[in-house]
Amino acid sequence: MRKLPLAIPALLLAALTACGPLPVKEATPVPTATPAATEQPTPTPTAAPTPAPDPSAGLDYEMLTLPTTPQPPHIYDSYFMARDDLETERSNGSTFVEALYTNDAEKMRSVLSDSLLESSLPLPDLTGLVITDVSMGGGVYEAPYATLTIADPGATGLPAGDHEFRFSFDEEGKVEEFYLQSGDLEDAVAQGMGLEPGAWEALGSLDVKDTFEDDVHLTTATRVVGRKLDALGWTVGEVRAFAMTERKVYDGHSNLTEYAMTSCEELPGDWPAPRDRYEWYTRPPEGNCLSEAQLQSVSDQLNTVFSQLREGTYTWEWEDDPDQAALHLWEASRPVPVAVTPDVLRSDEQVDFNPQCTRLWVPLPEGCWAVCTLAEDGSLDLFSGFSFALASPAAE
Structure with a gap:
């Protein structure tokens, strides 16, 4: 976890009718004096609005100190990918988290999807990453996840503290995403925004309004996105926002059959970057x-x-x-x-x-x-x- 002008009607002028002029004696013409020119004041430039002061500028802050002694990873209630047909995903997900815990880059690469390995973006650098606690769950009735307590992000750029990451896997059961934010932008959405597909991820939304009519779903919102600096999107660089309207059509089984971005306008400003999906x-x-x-x-x-x-x-x-x-x-x-x-x-x-x-x-x-x-x-x-x-x- 932005006044309406009043309209004033013009006055109507009545037409004047004049009688014919009475005869008068001609007078000697008198030269008309030309009035002196009135000096116009020099316009004063309109000053740009003064930005509101930063309320945090006058305060001092300190970071929390977290313990750096790792605890053995554990699987929450043995509920991580707890289905026989998900054994490959369970194994690869557990190996991936173990690789993070031990800073083993090669072990991490061994369970990544080809799309990640072939990405134009680098894989995160695990050097110096200290994870003191791990819990894993989901994968049956909810998205599979791992909650990591990060005492020292090292070179990863991850935020310190407790954060929930969510998995997705490719058809071979290899890790395709392990995301801290809301995941990658879908290609159609990125193209509608004029962005390069695969290089941006969703960071959050503002002023969301949904309209439903039969199988048509209209969404108007401000979407905030960030340019990924690594293949997993753990860190972002440029942050941009767009006011947009999306139209989605579904069939009788709730399957998306048509997508269109009917309007899109970029919103200027210095948009802050969230640390995870729970910052709004x-x-x-x-x-x-x-x-x-x-x-x-x-x-x-x-x-x-x-x-x-x-x-x-x-x-x-x-x-x-x-x-x-x-x-x-x-x-x-x-x-x-x-x-x-x-x-x-x-x-x-x-x-x-x-x-x-x-x-x-x-x-x-x-x-x-x-x-x-x-x-x-x-x-x-x-x-x-x-x-x-x-x-x-x-x-x-």
Whole structure:
């Protein structure tokens, strides 16, 4: 986890009728004086709008320190690809994760699909990657996944902390994707955007509106995409956004039979890059629904929690291990504020939830906001931890 002009009608002028002129004595013509030219003021150039100040600019931040002692990988509930006909995928997926855990590039290559090996993009460099914990699951009723606790990304460019990666396999059961974001852009979508197929991945969406009529599905949205820097798309370079409308037609069995991008316009701006699929694009509130006294109270509460996170002493009701409690509460690849003040915080009412709640927004660098909710008594509700939102550039 953007005023309408008033139209004023013109006045109608009445036609004037004049009587014929009375005879008058001719007068001697008098020369008409030419009025002096009035000096026109020099137009003042219109100044460009001043960008809104970065609310994080005046704050200090520190990164969390994660333990670097690896734990034995384990398969969650023995549920990873738990079907007899998926034994090849299960083996290759497990070998792939083991290769990451041991930084074995050759072992990783041995289970990759030909499409990855023949890609024009390089494979990720595993040098220095430290993974301290692994869990794997899915593959029967949900997408197969591996959750990695990354203590040191090394040369991979991956974000630190707990992150869920999802697998896809080719027809031979080899690893075709192991993706942190939303996966590669489909070729038809990339071509509709004017992008090179295979070189871009989906990073997120904004202002999504779906319309269904019989078997026709129309989607209007802002799509954010990133150029892949490696074959698996673990890191992205250029980030771009497009306002687009897609039309999809399905048959009676929900199979896609027709696709068209009916409109597409690139949106300018410096779009931030998410660390994983759970960081969402949005427009942060511009003000506050909390009073000054309430903002001071939550500011004090936040500073206590942030101090505990940075010192490695934060625990909560269901987790007394400070390292695991910190990973539950915070995204380790994002810095923790040393201290916040009421003037940098924002708040709004979230009416889409049941029950309704108040959200608190804390500014972070790189256009990111850490978001949590408040309990009815005004205390921080940290049961689900913080979510992380990326601010879309202001519309021009």
